[in-house]
Amino acid sequence: MDNKEKFIQIYKEKIKREGADKFLDYLCSAHSDFFEAPASTRFHGNYKGGLCEHSLHVYECLKAYLDREQVKDVYKMNYTDETIAIVALLHDICKIxxxxxxxxNKKVNDKWIQVPYYEFEDKLPFGHGEKSVYILQSYFHLTREEAFAIRYHMGFSNDDPKNNVGYSFEHYPLSFALSTADMEATYFLDQVK
Known part of the structure; x- marks a missing residue:
C-alpha cells in the first residue's frame, strides 16, 4: 500500500464529520497536488510525495505520544480517533x-549542472497554521482545540511576540502534542534529498 492509499484509508476510517468527504474529494482532485507535493523546498520531505508522507508520520507520532500512560493518566489528554486524524493528517494542508x-545550477566535480528543486509560490499568503484552519473550516467544523492545535503546530519556531504559543499549549494541550509530533516527524522520520 503506498502513502496515498494509506492516507485515504485512515481518513475514511477515522474522519466522519459532515463535509469531510467533500474535502477528501478535493484532495484527490486535479485541483490539489497534496499527494505529489513536497513537504518543504530544502528541508524535510523535499521530494515528490513528501507532504503526504510527512502527514502520515505526524499521525503515527501523535498516536504514539497520546498512547503513553503518563499522557493519558497524568496529563489527561484523551482525544477521539477522529480528532487525532484531523489534526495530524491535515495540519499542513496550507502547503497544497x-x-x-x-x-x-549546482557545481558537481568542478562542473556546473542543472539540478531539480522546488520553488515556493503561495498565492494565498495567509500564514501557515492559520491558512490550514481557514481552508479546513470552509469544508467542515473544527472544534476550538483542533483549530488551536493546527494553528500552533509549529510551536515556538514561529515568531510569536505575544506568547500565543505558550497560551495555546497551556489551554489546549493538543497543540503541544501536535507540535511535538510534528517536530519528531520532521527531525527523525522525514528524509531530506
Whole structure:
C-alpha cells in the first residue's frame, strides 16, 4: 500500500464529520497536488510525495505520544480517533499548490549542472497554521482545540511576540502534542534529498 492509499484509508476510517468527504474529494482532485507535493523546498520531505508522507508520520507520532500512560493518566489528554486524524493528517494542508518544480545550477566535480528543486509560490499568503484552519473550516467544523492545535503546530519556531504559543499549549494541550509530533516527524522520520 503506498502513502496515498494509506492516507485515504485512515481518513475514511477515522474522519466522519459532515463535509469531510467533500474535502477528501478535493484532495484527490486535479485541483490539489497534496499527494505529489513536497513537504518543504530544502528541508524535510523535499521530494515528490513528501507532504503526504510527512502527514502520515505526524499521525503515527501523535498516536504514539497520546498512547503513553503518563499522557493519558497524568496529563489527561484523551482525544477521539477522529480528532487525532484531523489534526495530524491535515495540519499542513496550507502547503497544497504552493511548490513549483524548477531547476537551479549546482557545481558537481568542478562542473556546473542543472539540478531539480522546488520553488515556493503561495498565492494565498495567509500564514501557515492559520491558512490550514481557514481552508479546513470552509469544508467542515473544527472544534476550538483542533483549530488551536493546527494553528500552533509549529510551536515556538514561529515568531510569536505575544506568547500565543505558550497560551495555546497551556489551554489546549493538543497543540503541544501536535507540535511535538510534528517536530519528531520532521527531525527523525522525514528524509531530506
Amino acid at each position: 499548490n504552493v511548490y513549483k518544480e524548477s531547476t537551479r
